[in-house]
Amino acid sequence: MSATRAADTPTLFAFTAGDTGEWMIDRVETVQGGRLDAAKRLSVVHGPDAATARAGVWTLRGVTSHTRYTTAHEAALLAAKQAPLGRPEATRAALIPIRKSAQWWALAQDERRAIYEERSRHTSIGLEYLPEIARRLHHSRDLGEPFDFLTWFEYAPEHAAAFDRLVARLRASEEWRFVDREIDVRLSRVAE
Amino acid sequence: MSATRAADTPTLFAFTAGDTGEWMIDRVETVQGGRLDAAKRLSVVHGPDAATARAGVWTLRGVTSHTRYTTAHEAALLAAKQAPLGRPEATRAALIPIRKSAQWWALAQDERRAIYEERSRHTSIGLEYLPEIARRLHHSRDLGEPFDFLTWFEYAPEHAAAFDRLVARLRASEEWRFVDREIDVRLSRVAE
Numbered sequence: 206m207s208a209t210r211a212a213d214t215p216t217l218f219a220f221t222a223g224d225t226g227e228w229m230i231d232r233v234e235t236v237q238g239g240r241l242d243a244a245k246r247l248s249v250v251h252g253p254d255a256a257t258a259r260a261g262v263w264t265l266r267g268v269t270s271h272t273r274y275t276t277a278h279e280a281a282l283l284a285a286k287q288a289p290l291g292r293p294e295a296t297r298a299a300l301i302p303i304r305k306s307a308q309w310w311a312l313a314q315d316e317r318r319a320i321y322e323e324r325s326r327h328t329s330i331g332l333e334y335l336p337e338i339a340r341r342l343h344h345s346r347d348l349g350e351p352f353d354f355l356t357w358f359e360y361a362p363e364h365a366a367a368f369d370r371l372v373a374r375l376r377a378s379e380e381w382r383f384v385d386r387e388i389d390v391r392l393s394r395v396a397e
Numbered sequence: 398m399s400a401t402r403a404a405d406t407p408t409l410f411a412f413t414a415g416d417t418g419e420w421m422i423d424r425v426e427t428v429q430g431g432r433l434d435a436a437k438r439l440s441v442v443h444g445p446d447a448a449t450a451r452a453g454v455w456t457l458r459g460v461t462s463h464t465r466y467t468t469a470h471e472a473a474l475l476a477a478k479q480a481p482l483g484r485p486e487a488t489r490a491a492l493i494p495i496r497k498s499a500q501w502w503a504l505a506q507d508e509r510r511a512i513y514e515e516r517s518r519h520t521s522i523g524l525e526y527l528p529e530i531a532r533r534l535h536h537s538r539d540l541g542e543p544f545d546f547l548t549w550f551e552y553a554p555e556h557a558a559a560f561d562r563l564v565a566r567l568r569a570s571e572e573w574r575f576v577d578r579e580i581d582v583r584l585s586r587v588a589e
Contacts, residue, residue, distance in 0.1 A: 272506060
């Protein structure tokens with residue numbers, strides 16, 4: 206039992222692109238698969254409001270939940286090094302929705318874990334970028350959403366190049382051969 | 398890659414207790430935690446209709462999804478032995494909603510897997526009752542439902558005692574120390 210790990214109830218988040226929101230959309234890059242339309246702003250809401258969030262140009266939903274591949278040892282390493290979201294200096298963000306192939310989802314747990322970490326080093330690579338890059342994962346597949354996962358990242362402007370290296374390394378991994386749709390949305394916090 | 402394993406899109410199911418439905422509710426036993434009200438019939442719907450199913454006396458929802466603990470080896474054993482739902486002779490059913498504790502969900506994947514199979518033999522015990530007892534698991538926790546899992550079982554009347562032994566063995570396992578709510582709903586198919 207690790208006191209360092211959250212046992213929170215799953216929380217629904219909605220990411221709505223449109224004319225309002227606390228984040229300016231700087232760029233929407235289609236990495237693979239069908240595109241998402243451009244918009245000016247992104248609004249992020251969670252809890253009961255997330256279920257009814259207005260469509261805007263597009264709305265993507267996902268739920269925070271327990272980890273699916275992380276071992277107790279890895280969870281302790283992550284907890285010791287990671288920073289929270291919402292740091293004042295972290296004025297840049299990225300929302301990266303991905304979908305994995307039917308081939309991935311047909312794999313058993315041990316097969317998926319082996320690709321995810323033993324062969325692709327997903328957690329190990331992420332650890333190298335802590336605490337500069339903060340991260341929250343949202344699960345979407347079981348909600349009937351168009352993507353399987355939405356990952357939200359926050360970092361300071363001086364770590365934007367490091368973030369680019371992080372995503373490039375993951376995209377070069379064996380795990381990413383199973384990604385069949387990916388969008389990379391880059392954002393800046395709207396000045397108050 | 399195992400061709401024997403389904404790569405289906407997750408499908409939403411709704412189980413509605415009320416006055417209508419293809420299953421007669423023979424008994425609702427509260428094994429642990431808060432109760433569910435009695436009703437005459439249970440209706441099972443899936444797909445788009447499941448999202449809007451009427452409340453009835455109660456409605457529980459869950460989504461079929463990829464397996465979370467099953468190894469490739471175990472999946473092959475299950476696929477070789479299991480029977481489908483909907484067999485004409487399987488006129489008895491059980492719906493067993495369970496919720497696990499915050500302590501369970503705070504465990505890492507390797508810790509949960511060790512309790513689930515290496516110490517509680519969940520899959521191994523279930524295998525002993527195949528093909529007589531057919532089963533479908535629905536995930537509910539990430540949907541914000543009151544239970545974490547809904548498991549649906551079907552069997553012929555002559556295998557009712559075997560089914561009772563199966564659930565008794567699982568309830569005696571270490572895994573079940575992490576179950577903090579469980580209802581056992583027994584049903585009979587309504588004669589045409």
